[in-house]
Amino acid sequence: MNGPQTATTSPRLVDVLVIGGGQAGLAAGYHLRRAGADFVVLDAQERPGGAWRHAWPSLRLFSPAQYSSLPGRMMPAPTTGGYPGAADVVAYLADYEQRYQLPVVRPVQVRAVRRSGECLQVDTDAGVWRARIVISATGTWWRPYVPHYPGLDAFQGQQLHTAHYRGPEALAGRSVLVVGGGNSAAQILAEVSAVASTTWATLRPPRLLPDDVDGRALFEVATRRQRALQAGQTAPGVGDLGDIVAVPAVREARERGVLKAEPMFARLTPTGVAWADGTVLDCDVVIWCTGFRPALTHLAPLRLRGPGGAVAVEGTRAAGEARLYLLGYGDWTGPASATLIGAGRTAKQAVAEVLTQL
Known part of the structure; x- marks a missing residue:
């Protein structure tokens, strides 16, 4: 299967099924493609670009283009100068998907992932898929969070x-x-x-943060902190800087x-x-401007969420389901994994583990 596809009602068995065609899903697809794996990416959006297509037009990244890229393809510097905006990222992701002929099927809404013998079954509005490994990369944009305050429903504005x-x-x-x-x-x-x-x-x-600190430094801080924690040590986190x-x-x-x-x-x-x-x-x-929560309702049949709604992971693999990996949801699935550069590095490690498991 080469390049973006049209949704089909025919069930199919694949080795790896990636849910989500945004930055984390495409990064996983890049490494799977390089390895010659049998895989497909299911994306709920009608066009490439992931959540970036829905962001406000003036949104800017925190880093220059060369430090905001997915593996294998540098993001072009914006013609207007400065840090890339949301439209620049959309164009980059669309080009990335096409350049590497990633097998993205869209628009497909994934409704549920459930256990089915030796495979995981993925129920969608375009039929049923079965996969030996599922990588969930649905992000957080689709679950905006508003804290409850007294009078929330009383405000008339x-x-x-x-x-x-x-x-x-x-x-x-x-x-x-x-x-x-x-x-x-x-x-x-x-x-x-x-x-x-x-x-x-x-x-x-x-x-x-100091004017000379941007996403490059923040990613390195997040990486050092995770390595320190894994070694039983302490280290400053991004929140300690600003x-x-x-x-x-x-x-x-x-x-x-x-x-x-x-x-x-x-x-x-x-x-x-x-x-x-x-x-x-x-x-x-x-x-x-109160953040987001992971979009994980499709994983409900697996009953993996613990107190507070979190899914316990070992690296990026779900602790309660060895055939499921989670990418791009935040630091709990890899240092700065919700950023472009962080998603790429985390996906490389996850796919290496997936291939070993296959």
């Missing part, structure tokens, strides 16, 4: 999550509350504050003096939010 934000234009002239202390919150606040009245609420004072990469837009907002955060409020009101000391703020829009 507009509520958005990072996953649904599309740009500042529709917010011009309005009063906007941005919630969250990470990179998405800082980047969104930076551009919304140029057209609207903004307030920033965070659980703790936001910490900008929370926010000072990309150009964030630096500009810092110079304008808008990166000033208020402590987290206690509840929402019909017209805004209120703090425990009685302070209130009226606002038109709340943007929740």
Whole structure:
């Protein structure tokens, strides 16, 4: 099977089935293709690009293109200069998929993965697949997380999550509350504050990384920490350095003096939010930049999730199911595995183990 395919209702047996055609799934596909493995990638999206296709247009990576690439193919530097944006990543992933003729079948919605004798059975809206090994690489974008606060349903204004934000234009002239202390919150606040009245609420004072620290350094820190932990030692993690990469837009907002955060409020009101000391703020829009959770509902029949919803892993292999690997969900599936460079390196290790198992 060569290149992107059209969904089919015919069942098929493969050695390896990858669920998800985003950066982690494609990185796994690259290494499987090089090894000559019998595999297929099932992707729920109608076109290449993974979650990047759904991000807001001005989103920027934290690293230059050469440090934001998947294995085998360097990401071209953006023609506009600076760090690559979401559209640059979409174009890169589409080219990557085509260049290596990865057997991606789309659009296919995976409904469930279940045990079936010596194989894992993958139920989809395009029929049933059976595989000796399944690699789940569905990411987190599809499960936006909004923490519960009293009055959440009482607020009469507009509520958005990072996953649904599309740009500042529709917010011009309005009063906007941005919630969250990470990179998405800082980047969104930076551009919304140029057209609207903004307030920033965070659980703790936001910490900008030094201007010369970007994704390259963060990946190396995450890698060193994981190796140290595996050796029973301690080492600083990314969180010890800071929370926010000072990309150009964030630096500009810092110079304008808008990166000033208020402590987290206690509840929402019909017209805004209120703090425990009685302070209130009226606002038109709340943007929740509060992260995501792993999209793992398709694995429910395997009953692998423990307290808190986590799946125990040994490296990237599920501790409770040796035929299942998980890629790209965060540090628990490899250092910085939710980033482009991290996904590529983690996939290489996982596929090497898969091939040995086969």
